[in-house]
Amino acid sequence: MSVDCPNLKTCIFFQDKMKNMPATAxxxxNRYCLGDNSQCxxxxxxxxxxxxxxxxxxFPNQYERAMKLIGK
Ligand code: SF4
Structure with missing residues (x-):
């Protein structure tokens, strides 16, 4: 089941406001913002x-960096 991320409106990734947006944005x-944000x-x-x-x-796919940032 897909659920829209509650951060869609404020997220600079979803709003294309990040520098160097990847070609795979x-x-x-689709995968994270409109799919499974729990992995973002x-x-x-x-x-x-x-x-x-x-x-x-x-970026959404930087899972390991996120883990380090939150100390896990
Ligand atoms: S899934 Fe991640 S990148 Fe997408 S809107 Fe939510 S917080 Fe932003």
């Missing part, structure tokens, strides 16, 4: 540390 949006690095950090603490250059 649309695939990532940005969502994981925003949930654990707050939206204001999500690095502006963190």
């Amino acid at each position: 649309n695939l990532m949006k 690095a940005r969502f994981i950090v925003s949930k654990a540390l707050g939206k204001e603490n999500v690095p502006s250059d963190l």
Whole structure:
């Protein structure tokens, strides 16, 4: 089942506001933003540390970086 991420409206990745948006951005949006946000690095950090603490250059597929950021 797919569920839209609650952060769609404010997320700079979904809003194409990040520098160096990857060519695969649309695939990532389908996979994470409109699919399973529980695996998204940005969502994981925003949930654990707050939206204001999500690095502006963190991409959804950087799961390991997210784990380090939240100390796991
Ligand atoms: S990049 Fe992550 S946090 Fe942002 S809208 Fe997509 S799933 Fe949500």
